[in-house]
Amino acid sequence: MKKELKFKVNGQPYEIFVKPKTLLVEVLRDLVGLTGTKRGCSSSSCGACTVMLDGMAVKSCSVLALQANGTEVVTVEGLAKGNELSPLQRAFLDHGSYQCGFCTPGMLMSSTALLTENPRPTKLEIKEGIDGNICRCTGYNAIVRAVTAVVKGEYKEAK
Amino acid sequence: MINDFEHFTPKTLKEALALLAKYGDDCKVICGGQSLLILMRQGLVSPKYIVDIKGISELSYIKDDKDGVKIGATTTHRAVEKSAVIKKKYPVLAEMETRLASVQTRNWGTIGGNVCHGDPAGDPVPVLIALNATLTVAGARGTRSIPVENFSLDYFEVDLKDGELLAEITIPPPPPRTGAVYTKFNIIESDLATVSVAASVTLGAGDGVCQDVRIALGAVAPTAIRAKKAEKVLKGKKITDALLKEAGEVAATETEPISDIYASEEYRLELVKALVPRMTKEALARAKKA
Numbered sequence: 031m032k033k034e035l036k037f038k039v040n041g042q043p044y045e046i047f048v049k050p051k052t053l054l055v056e057v058l059r060d061l062v063g064l065t066g067t068k069r070g071c072s073s074s075s076c077g078a079c080t081v082m083l084d085g086m087a088v089k090s091c092s093v094l095a096l097q098a099n100g101t102e103v104v105t106v107e108g109l110a111k112g113n114e115l116s117p118l119q120r121a122f123l124d125h126g127s128y129q130c131g132f133c134t135p136g137m138l139m140s141s142t143a144l145l146t147e148n149p150r151p152t153k154l155e156i157k158e159g160i161d162g163n164i165c166r167c168t169g170y171n172a173i174v175r176a177v178t179a180v181v182k183g184e185y186k187e188a189k
Numbered sequence: 190m191i192n193d194f195e196h197f198t199p200k201t202l203k204e205a206l207a208l209l210a211k212y213g214d215d216c217k218v219i220c221g222g223q224s225l226l227i228l229m230r231q232g233l234v235s236p237k238y239i240v241d242i243k244g245i246s247e248l249s250y251i252k253d254d255k256d257g258v259k260i261g262a263t264t265t266h267r268a269v270e271k272s273a274v275i276k277k278k279y280p281v282l283a284e285m286e287t288r289l290a291s292v293q294t295r296n297w298g299t300i301g302g303n304v305c306h307g308d309p310a311g312d313p314v315p316v317l318i319a320l321n322a323t324l325t326v327a328g329a330r331g332t333r334s335i336p337v338e339n340f341s342l343d344y345f346e347v348d349l350k351d352g353e354l355l356a357e358i359t360i361p362p363p364p365p366r367t368g369a370v371y372t373k374f375n376i377i378e379s380d381l382a383t384v385s386v387a388a389s390v391t392l393g394a395g396d397g398v399c400q401d402v403r404i405a406l407g408a409v410a411p412t413a414i415r416a417k418k419a420e421k422v423l424k425g426k427k428i429t430d431a432l433l434k435e436a437g438e439v440a441a442t443e444t445e446p447i448s449d450i451y452a453s454e455e456y457r458l459e460l461v462k463a464l465v466p467r468m469t470k471e472a473l474a475r476a477k478k479a
Binding site: 031033049050051053072073074077080083086087088089092093094096097140143144158159161162163 | 191193194267287297
């Protein structure tokens with residue numbers, strides 16, 4: 031039997047009826063239609079499905095959609111303000127912090143959550159902040175460089 | 190593929206217990222679901238009913254009182270990791286949490302869920318054994334207490350009867366001159382342990398004699414275990430490197446590790462022999478500074 035899920039995604043309210051077994055990643059991709067969030071390993075290992083739920087990074091492949099009831103979810107599509115990319119997004123572009131791009135949404139969400147919680151992380155803390163995210167192109171250094179540049183204040187928030 | 194199930198969201202412990210009493214063996218409890226959903230996806234568990242206790246706010250807390258620190262079962266790993274009280278009184282517990290899976294998993298997963306999952310390679314149980322923690326289990330007929338070291342029964346089996354739910358973890362106040370540490374050996378940092386060791390050492394006043402010691406091992410038996418014979422080697426004595434080496438050798442005889450893709454049985458035994466002395470020595474150093 032389907033149950034009602036009421037939540038916000040990137041500020042937009044949604045009321046969707048879902049089967050209890052539906053996972054958050056499935057709702058975001060298949061029902062809300064935001065395919066920036068990737069389905070990778072589906073076993074909580076790769077982090078490509080990372081989104082922010084009430085400000086916390088979670089793996090949306092391992093959260094029952096109904097547990098997001100009443101929460102605010104932010105996906106990679108919610109980082110830009112209008113046409114203005116977020117500081118982390120711009121830093122990722124400038125530093126070439128992606129190769130195939132599959133891990134990028136998850137990496138962006140994990141690093142966004144990290145900087146929300148701790149705006150001045152050390153290099154080690156940055157590495158720990160993204161250690162739940164796997165980049166199979168192994169481009170970790172460029173990602174850490176991009177986050178470091180934002181921490182140093184080289185990228186300002188869009189007005 | 191996850192099979193369909195009926196989903197209940199009780200708002201209080203009482204409501205949850207009533208649902209568990211009603212559906213018994215056909216139902217599973219979910220909280221963060223960081224372990225259960227993986228099993229369900231692999232088809233290893235297919236409950237008809239799920240009692241979702243994530244929303245029971247009365248079970249999510251960290252309280253500091255005279256019997257020690259009490260942690261509600263639905264408290265997230267991340268809350269334990271960040272708690273000022275835990276960091277001050279039981280730094281080993283916060284340190285263990287930073288090594289448990291990833292930030293994302295710790296944000297949603299709960300310490301109670303991890304304990305009830307009964308994975309012998311799980312991180313919290315060895316630490317809770319070393320800290321002499323007690324669990325409060327709630328059922329339709331009231332609550333009962335059980336030492337955490339007796340809670341795990343077998344691989345993924347714990348001492349919860351039909352209709353029972355883990356409600357609280359109590360960690361007694363640390364005795365003076367006590368130091369505790371935890372480590373796990375693994376290849377990928379966010380993985381489960383290949384072998385894990387938690388140790389707590391309490392020194393006597395002034396004499397430097399080991400008054401009490403607790404050593405717990407993970408991933409070397411069907412459940413996390415306490416290495417009681419190894420503890421006996423050290424208890425009541427002034428700890429030396431020779432005694433530590435002996436304790437490691439004895440601890441290895443108390444285990445029954447398996448060979449799997451991560452390590453052979455022999456390799457695990459060698460890890461126990463290496464890590465038990467190393468970690469107990471570290472606990473001792475902390476006890477001296479405490």
